[in-house]
Amino acid sequence: MTQFPQSFPGTRMRRLRQAPWARSLVAEHVLTPADLVWAVFVHDGEGRIPVASLPGVDRLSVAEAALAAKRARALGIPAIALFPYIGPEGKDDEGSGALSPDGLVPRALKAMKDAAPEVGLITDVALDAYTSHGHDGLLDEDGTIPNDATVERLVEQALVHVGAGADVVAPSDMMDGRIGAIRYAFEEEGFTNAMILAYAAKYASGFYGPYREAIGSAAALKGDKKTYQQDPANSDEALREVALDLADGADMVMVKPGLPYLDIVHRVSTTFGVPTLAYQVSGEYAQIMAAAQNGWIDGDRVMMETLMSFKRAGAAGVITYFAERAAEKLG
Numbered sequence: 001m002t003q004f005p006q007s008f009p010g011t012r013m014r015r016l017r018q019a020p021w022a023r024s025l026v027a028e029h030v031l032t033p034a035d036l037v038w039a040v041f042v043h044d045g046e047g048r049i050p051v052a053s054l055p056g057v058d059r060l061s062v063a064e065a066a067l068a069a070k071r072a073r074a075l076g077i078p079a080i081a082l083f084p085y086i087g088p089e090g091k092d093d094e095g096s097g098a099l100s101p102d103g104l105v106p107r108a109l110k111a112m113k114d115a116a117p118e119v120g121l122i123t124d125v126a127l128d129a130y131t132s133h134g135h136d137g138l139l140d141e142d143g144t145i146p147n148d149a150t151v152e153r154l155v156e157q158a159l160v161h162v163g164a165g166a167d168v169v170a171p172s173d174m175m176d177g178r179i180g181a182i183r184y185a186f187e188e189e190g191f192t193n194a195m196i197l198a199y200a201a202k203y204a205s206g207f208y209g210p211y212r213e214a215i216g217s218a219a220a221l222k223g224d225k226k227t228y229q230q231d232p233a234n235s236d237e238a239l240r241e242v243a244l245d246l247a248d249g250a251d252m253v254m255v256k257p258g259l260p261y262l263d264i265v266h267r268v269s270t271t272f273g274v275p276t277l278a279y280q281v282s283g284e285y286a287q288i289m290a291a292a293q294n295g296w297i298d299g300d301r302v303m304m305e306t307l308m309s310f311k312r313a314g315a316a317g318v319i320t321y322f323a324e325r326a327a328e329k330l331g
């Protein structure tokens with residue numbers, strides 16, 4: 001005897017969607033300002049300088065960065081990730097500006113800590129803003145990026161950052177072994193509470209385009225970063241990268257870019273159960289803003305939808321250029 005399906009009409013999925021109160025009662029995930037890390041560019045001049053390819057994003061002077069820290073505190077944004085714009089005069093082959101204790105980043109860190117000590121400060125550990133060739137490491141004459149010599153530099157850079165007040169260093173360079181080397185140096189130097197957020201799974205991506213304009217490395221970059229950043233074809237490889245960085249002393253891991261790599265965010269967070277952050281990178285922001293400016297999508301709505309998607313995928317937090325705007329809306 002054939003039977004009618006048992007589920008309908010007993011089960012009508014739409015019942016729970018009929019009113020805002022019901023939808024909010026059964027919502028599986030929430031997004032709050034506490035999920036956001038605000039990505040901020042700093043420059044060594046006065047005032048704010050717009051970044052053309054990132055509408056609504058400015059490079060901030062040190063004084064403006066201090067105000068941004070207060071703004072983050074007021075909005076309930078827990079942390080700011082700092083990225084420096086370094087002009088051609090501040091770059092050299094070895095990226096030596098990255099090691100200067102009174103460089104732009106250390107000065108910004110001090111000003112921001114003074115202004116709002118409650119806000120976590122995260123720094124980018126990599127040489128690309130400071131090298132005349134735009135690579136995250138040193139560059140040998142034959143065109144290779146030497147791993148171990150680069151790691152020595154990164155350790156020094158990380159020590160400069162924590163010495164100036166960084167709470168978290170975030171190595172974004174994808175050299176092998178740098179997490180362990182930095183962790184060892186931190187223990188040796190007494191920075192036992194300094195956190196490391198490893199850009200563990202970072203892909204060689206076209207979505208970094210606007211960022212390279214913002215930090216002034218686009219014109220400088222010679223070649224590409226495919227010998228150190230991951231191939232977008234790979235997923236298992238990300239789990240190996242994460243496992244290594246955790247074993248070496250990372251406190252949190254990052255997946256980058258964000259939205260095109262939500263599968264990686266999900267695999268990493270479910271496999272390891274460690275705080276996994278996603279970076280909604282510059283090209284993702286630019287895509288949304290460009291479409292919104294053309295009136296093709298509702299920018300604020302898509303912003304919120306993408307940020308919620310990261311939570312749904314298992315991210316503990318999202319580094320995003322939308323942080324201030326999203327936190328304002330979340331109120």
Ligand SMILES: NCc1[nH]cc(CCC(=O)O)c1CC(=O)O
Nearest residue numbers: 126128172207208211281282283
């Ligand atoms: N140290 C490199 C770094 N740190 C953050 C970003 C990109 C962030 C973005 O696109 O928003 C990059 C770019 C790169 O690897 O070339």
Ligand SMILES: [Mg+2]
Nearest residue numbers: 174175176241
């Ligand atoms: Mg690695």
